[in-house]
Amino acid sequence: MNIHKRRIWDADGRCTSEQAYVSRRRFLGNAGVAVGGLTLSGVLGCDQKSSAEVARLASAEKALEASMNPQSGNAFVRGERNPRYTLDRPLTGEKAAATYNNFYEFTMSKHGVWRLAQSLKTHPWTIELAGEVKQPRTLDFDEIVKKLPSEERLYRLRCVEAWSMAVPWMGIPFKAFMDWVEPTSHAKYVRFVTFNRPKEAVGQAPGTAWNWPYFEGLTIAEAANELTLLATGIYGHALPKQHGAPVRMVLPWKYGYKSIKSLVKIEFVREKPHTFWNDAVPAEYGFYANVNPKKPHPRWSQATERMLETSGKRPTLPYNGYGEFVHDLYKGTPEAA
Ligand SMILES: Nc1nc2c(c(=O)[nH]1)N[C@H]1C(S)=C(S)[C@@H](COP(=O)(O)O)O[C@H]1N2
Ligand SMILES: [Mo]
Numbered sequence: 001m002n003i004h005k006r007r008i009w010d011a012d013g014r015c016t017s018e019q020a021y022v023s024r025r026r027f028l029g030n031a032g033v034a035v036g037g038l039t040l041s042g043v044l045g046c047d048q049k050s051s052a053e054v055a056r057l058a059s060a061e062k063a064l065e066a067s068m069n070p071q072s073g074n075a076f077v078r079g080e081r082n083p084r085y086t087l088d089r090p091l092t093g094e095k096a097a098a099t100y101n102n103f104y105e106f107t108m109s110k111h112g113v114w115r116l117a118q119s120l121k122t123h124p125w126t127i128e129l130a131g132e133v134k135q136p137r138t139l140d141f142d143e144i145v146k147k148l149p150s151e152e153r154l155y156r157l158r159c160v161e162a163w164s165m166a167v168p169w170m171g172i173p174f175k176a177f178m179d180w181v182e183p184t185s186h187a188k189y190v191r192f193v194t195f196n197r198p199k200e201a202v203g204q205a206p207g208t209a210w211n212w213p214y215f216e217g218l219t220i221a222e223a224a225n226e227l228t229l230l231a232t233g234i235y236g237h238a239l240p241k242q243h244g245a246p247v248r249m250v251l252p253w254k255y256g257y258k259s260i261k262s263l264v265k266i267e268f269v270r271e272k273p274h275t276f277w278n279d280a281v282p283a284e285y286g287f288y289a290n291v292n293p294k295k296p297h298p299r300w301s302q303a304t305e306r307m308l309e310t311s312g313k314r315p316t317l318p319y320n321g322y323g324e325f326v327h328d329l330y331k332g333t334p335e336a337a
Contacts, residue, residue, distance in 0.1 A: 060115040068094055068237070074123055074141065074246040076238040079150035079170060085227075087154050088321065089307065089314065092165040094235045096309035101242045102159065103261060104210060105194065105201040117241040119200050120262070125246050131191070131267040134182035141246050145232055148172045148180060152236075153229060158291050158320045160255035164305040169250050170233030175224050183220065187268035190223040192216045192249060192260045210280065216249070216260040217273035217287065219329070227252055227325050253322035255289040288336040291320035295337070 099114050106116035125141040150172055158164045183190075196213035198204040204212045222228065229250040232239060239245040244261025251258045257277050267273075277285035284298055293303045293316040305316045319326050330336040
């Protein structure tokens, strides 16, 4: 299959132009990332829709509705909304957020993730607790949810690509998780890892571009910050797969790529861990990745952002507007700015 010649179908029923797609490939080529074997599902082909394809789209549409159903998904404990975290803009509509995602384990097409992610098996789900912690062990996701307190928080999320959303997450404050598992005094950083399941995630098939699995990291102080959330839900129900079911990190003052999805491992470590995007393109993506409108990405400005759904523009704020919660973390750390 010569993917250069194909057009890409997206969930809005638009075809993205071949040129946009080719230039995206070129950008990745320039970044020194091998994209030769990049797999995009046949359903993304946009030439002539066969009746089989129409049926597939209809069943995908059903899966989307199901994933947004309050009764669906994994174990999920409801919590009260914490009024401390307020927004400066309206909430993004649920469907807009659920159909425009970054989750490269499935596809690089943001409109394609929600469909392809339905093949991920999220129950049962365990998280390996490892490293500098009182008792390293395998945790069952259901057990964590039952054990620890959850609350709802309205947060903004700003992607490094300059789009943003504002959504109600449900989750466990990561500090509560840390107090439960008890890191040792040697723990200086926390390392997070996503699943690696090429049979369920087509973007992880052999020969695809990236160094799977996705991995991220925080300093121990960042991890313990009150904003750091171990999210299990969104819009009042369990996380849909495309948002990182059953459990992900949410770090609203950092670019979205730090908010790693579908966690299978949490490791407390002594040394600063490597991170997926910093390893892949070090000139463009740092370890701290704190939102900073004054520091342009090498290829675009970060001064403004485009809100999902309305496409309205807003000025981007330092630390994504969360400076009062986090600026103390970075005193004496100039590289974090
Ligand atoms: N495992 C994993 N986590 C990930 C990503 C990814 O590709 N894989 N993308 C990140 C990026 S770039 C963003 S902007 C957010 C998007 O979250 P959302 O799709 O729920 O809006 O997820 C982050 N977490
Ligand atoms: Mo992102």
